[in-house]
Amino acid sequence: xxxxxxxxxxxxxxxxxxxxxxxxxxxxxxxxxxxxxxxxxxxxxxxxxxxxxxxxxxxxxxxxxxxxxxxxxxxxxxxxxxxxxxxxxxxxxxxxxxxxxxxxxxxxxxxxxxxxxxxxxxxxxxxxxxxxxxxxxxxxxxxxxxxxxxxxxxxxxxxxxxxxxxxxxxxxxxxxxxxxxxxxxxxxxxxxxxxxxxxxxxxxxxxxxxxxxxxxxxxxxxxxxxxxxxxxxxxxxxxxxxxxxxxxxxxxxxx
Amino acid sequence: xxxxxxxxxxxxxxxxxxxxxxxxxxxxxxxxxxxxxxxxxxxxxxxxxxxxxxxxxxxxxxxxxxxxxxxxxxxxxxxxxxxxxxxxxxxxxxxxxxxxxxxxxxxxxxxxxxxxxxxxxxxxxxxxxxxxxxxxxxxxxxxxxxxxxxxxxxxxxxxxxxxxxxxxxxxxxxxxxxxxxxxxxxxxxxxxxxxxxxxxxxxxxxxxxxxxxxxxxxxxxxxxxxxxxxxxxxxxxxxxxxxxxxxxxxxxxxx
Numbered sequence: 001x002x003x004x005x006x007x008x009x010x011x012x013x014x015x016x017x018x019x020x021x022x023x024x025x026x027x028x029x030x031x032x033x034x035x036x037x038x039x040x041x042x043x044x045x046x047x048x049x050x051x052x053x054x055x056x057x058x059x060x061x062x063x064x065x066x067x068x069x070x071x072x073x074x075x076x077x078x079x080x081x082x083x084x085x086x087x088x089x090x091x092x093x094x095x096x097x098x099x100x101x102x103x104x105x106x107x108x109x110x111x112x113x114x115x116x117x118x119x120x121x122x123x124x125x126x127x128x129x130x131x132x133x134x135x136x137x138x139x140x141x142x143x144x145x146x147x148x149x150x151x152x153x154x155x156x157x158x159x160x161x162x163x164x165x166x167x168x169x170x171x172x173x174x175x176x177x178x179x180x181x182x183x184x185x186x187x188x189x190x191x192x193x194x195x196x197x198x199x200x201x202x203x204x205x206x207x208x209x210x211x212x213x214x215x216x217x218x219x220x221x222x223x224x225x226x227x228x229x230x231x232x233x234x235x236x237x238x239x240x241x242x243x244x245x246x247x248x249x250x251x252x253x254x255x
Numbered sequence: 256x257x258x259x260x261x262x263x264x265x266x267x268x269x270x271x272x273x274x275x276x277x278x279x280x281x282x283x284x285x286x287x288x289x290x291x292x293x294x295x296x297x298x299x300x301x302x303x304x305x306x307x308x309x310x311x312x313x314x315x316x317x318x319x320x321x322x323x324x325x326x327x328x329x330x331x332x333x334x335x336x337x338x339x340x341x342x343x344x345x346x347x348x349x350x351x352x353x354x355x356x357x358x359x360x361x362x363x364x365x366x367x368x369x370x371x372x373x374x375x376x377x378x379x380x381x382x383x384x385x386x387x388x389x390x391x392x393x394x395x396x397x398x399x400x401x402x403x404x405x406x407x408x409x410x411x412x413x414x415x416x417x418x419x420x421x422x423x424x425x426x427x428x429x430x431x432x433x434x435x436x437x438x439x440x441x442x443x444x445x446x447x448x449x450x451x452x453x454x455x456x457x458x459x460x461x462x463x464x465x466x467x468x469x470x471x472x473x474x475x476x477x478x479x480x481x482x483x484x485x486x487x488x489x490x491x492x493x494x495x496x497x498x499x500x501x502x503x504x505x506x507x508x509x510x
Contacts, residue, residue: 011265153267
């Protein structure tokens with residue numbers, strides 16, 4: 001398996017994701033928050049890029065009004081139910097609900113990679129679950145692309161470190177398989193090694209971490225820096241993200 | 256001064272370079288080769304993106320036929336005089352000549368940043384000269400953007416390490432000035448630290464290094480990995496790259 005990392009979705013053709021296992025990372029905060037919501041019982045998440053798309057999707061759902069959630073510049077969108085803080089998505093709020101999710105970078109990255117063979121969401125919270133899934137999927141028939149959301153086409157340290165942690169875990173547990181790293185995958189791993197054991201400090205010092213703290217979201221950074229606290233494996237199929245159920249967890253191709 | 260690094264030119268608006276000092280890095284091989292050509296007496300270099308533009312520019316120069324140089328997929332362009340290997344640009348070949356230069360990633364990055372207040376070319380060859388120039392320019396009035404050419408909108412390890420070396424040198428010699436690093440500048444410096452003293456090995460192991468070696472250009476990699484062997488400071492003004500002359504080296508704004 002060849003492991004590649006894109007530090008941002010910029011300049012990458014959508015066809016680059018065809019036939020790949022794609023793991024999308026937006027540590028601060030979209031993938032962290034979506035993992036939390038699904039872990040807490042949300043039925044499904046429909047990711048959209050534009051606010052108008054969120055409203056359109058919401059009005060097209062017949063059975064129930066979904067929860068509208070997301071952010072612009074880190075803040076809750078006017079008229080939406082929830083923002084993008086993990087702790088807003090408690091079981092009492094999201095259990096059995098459909099969510100429409102609209103964020104500046106995370107959902108954009110997810111939808112850019114929608115032609116992936118398999119698309120999974122990853123954050124520090126569930127990195128070992130994702131590692132396990134990747135290693136078991138079709139005996140490494142497909143190449144892996146780790147797609148960092150970044151920030152407005154810019155490199156984000158927290159996403160790169162999380163990508164590096166996933167690369168590190170894959171290499172540590174590759175079970176005799178050959179794994180080749182691209183330049184960017186090598187770089188991500190080096191960045192992770194530098195901050196190993198100091199992930200929270202790294203997130204706090206990152207540009208977006210400091211921005212979120214300035215908005216009063218310091219608690220979200222702490223929530224996002226916890227490693228392997230979740231067993232949730234969010235998978236996107238037909239543009240809808242759902243939890244991969246335990247009974248379906250045969251790590252077979254989802255198509 | 257705020258120091259920022261773009262690992263590729265992808266997704267960055269051209270206006271992002273306005274009023275910035277921009278340092279363009281394409282270690283393998285465009286910036287290495289252009290520095291070598293100017294060091295060896297080339298009069299000027301006109302960078303272009305497309306092969307047709309090279310031919311148009313060449314036919315528009317009245318006084319002399321310029322040397323057409325550059326590459327596609329690492330190889331010399333059909334009908335061109337030279338490729339993109341530093342050792343093709345000896346003094347006996349380029350002295351007092353105008354060059355039209357057309358490469359896949361390097362010249363594209365340079366021209367994307369043409370709205371820069373000052374645009375300089377950097378490689379391992381001349382990194383301390385660039386550092387000195389940046390530190391003296393207008394007392395750090397402008398922010399610095401280090402633009403890595405990358406490869407087809409992808410991250411390149413060799414460019415990132417060279418960017419990190421420049422960041423490292425700026426921090427080591429900042430003369431009491433305050434220098435703030437973006438996430439990507441922090442990352443570049445960490446990557447450089449990892450390969451400090453092993454730059455040649457890093458270049459050889461990089462994706463593009465291996466590709467060039469497979470084409471028979473292993474010697475170019477050795478040439479590109481030499482640190483501070485050149486005093487050349489190539490500056491682009493009005494879309495033409497010339498050596499900043501020693502007598503003009505007051506490190507004042509070039510405009």
